Amino acid sequence: MKIELPVQIPSWIKESWEGQFEVFPWYYFAIDLPSPIFIITTLKDNGLANAQLSTWGMIAGSGNEPKFILMVHNYTETRKLIEKTGEFVINFPDISLKNKFRNTINPFDSNTDEIIASGLQHDKPLKVKAPRVKECFAHLECKLDWIRDIEKETKSTSLVQGSIVHAAIDENVLSDDLKTTCENRKWVFNVHEMVNPKTGNHGTGFLTTLDMNSRVKIED
Known part of the structure; x- marks a missing residue:
C-alpha cells in the first residue's frame, strides 16, 4: 500500500537539526535519491x-x-x-x-x-x-x-x-x-539522511560508490 505524503510537514515529523525543513523540503528526506x-x-x-x-x-x-x-x-x-x-x-x-x-x-x-x-x-x-x-x-x-x-x-x-x-x-x-x-x-554518491514518513524517525546519511558486481544488464 502506498503512503500518500502531504506537501506540508506532518505533525509527527520533527527536525533533527534547527532549520532543517527550511533549508530543505521535507520530501528531500522522505523520498531519498542518491546523487553524485x-x-x-x-x-x-x-x-x-x-x-x-x-x-x-x-x-x-x-x-x-x-x-x-x-x-x-x-x-x-x-x-x-x-x-x-x-x-x-x-x-x-x-x-x-x-x-x-x-x-x-x-x-x-x-x-x-x-x-x-x-x-x-x-x-x-x-x-x-x-x-x-x-x-x-x-x-x-x-x-x-x-x-x-x-x-x-x-x-x-x-x-x-x-x-x-x-x-x-x-x-x-x-x-x-x-x-x-x-x-x-x-564515483561518490551521497545518500542523504532519511526520514521514515510513518514513524518520523531519522536515519543517518552516508557516502557510497557503485557496486559493479551487482550490475544488471539493460535488455534490448
Missing part, C-alpha cells in the same frame, strides 16, 4: 579559490549546446561569485578523496584558498579563470547562462545554468571495458 558528489570551484576577487561541495546538479542540453544545471543556496559565496565572475568549474572526485573534499564544507574567510585549505591542489583550466581541482578525475568548465530564483516568496535557492565550454578526464580512469572504467572512476 562534485566540487564547484569559483574565483574570489583576490584570485584565491572558492570551493563548495554539492550534489545538486546534472548535465543537460543538446550535443551542440551542452549545459550544466545546478542548484545553489542564495546566501552562499558560490552563488555570489558565479553571478559576479560569470563562470564556474564542476570537479568530480573519487571516494578516496572523501576526507579532503568534505573539508570544503567548512567555513572559510575571503583570504583563504579553499582548495589548498581542504588539502587539495589546483589544476589549470583551459577556457575559464576558475581553477580545477587536480585530484579530481573529471572537470566541466562552464560559462554562466543565467541564474533564476526557484521559490516565489522565500527566494532561498536558485537554479544556475552554465554552458560547458571545455571538459577534461584523467586518462588513467579510461578503459574499453565499461565495468573497469566505472570501477576506476570510483
Whole structure:
C-alpha cells in the first residue's frame, strides 16, 4: 500500500537539526535519491579559490549546446561569485578523496584558498579563470547562462545554468571495458539522511560508490 505524503510537514515529523525543513523540503528526506558528489570551484576577487561541495546538479542540453544545471543556496559565496565572475568549474572526485573534499564544507574567510585549505591542489583550466581541482578525475568548465530564483516568496535557492565550454578526464580512469572504467572512476554518491514518513524517525546519511558486481544488464 502506498503512503500518500502531504506537501506540508506532518505533525509527527520533527527536525533533527534547527532549520532543517527550511533549508530543505521535507520530501528531500522522505523520498531519498542518491546523487553524485562534485566540487564547484569559483574565483574570489583576490584570485584565491572558492570551493563548495554539492550534489545538486546534472548535465543537460543538446550535443551542440551542452549545459550544466545546478542548484545553489542564495546566501552562499558560490552563488555570489558565479553571478559576479560569470563562470564556474564542476570537479568530480573519487571516494578516496572523501576526507579532503568534505573539508570544503567548512567555513572559510575571503583570504583563504579553499582548495589548498581542504588539502587539495589546483589544476589549470583551459577556457575559464576558475581553477580545477587536480585530484579530481573529471572537470566541466562552464560559462554562466543565467541564474533564476526557484521559490516565489522565500527566494532561498536558485537554479544556475552554465554552458560547458571545455571538459577534461584523467586518462588513467579510461578503459574499453565499461565495468573497469566505472570501477576506476570510483564515483561518490551521497545518500542523504532519511526520514521514515510513518514513524518520523531519522536515519543517518552516508557516502557510497557503485557496486559493479551487482550490475544488471539493460535488455534490448
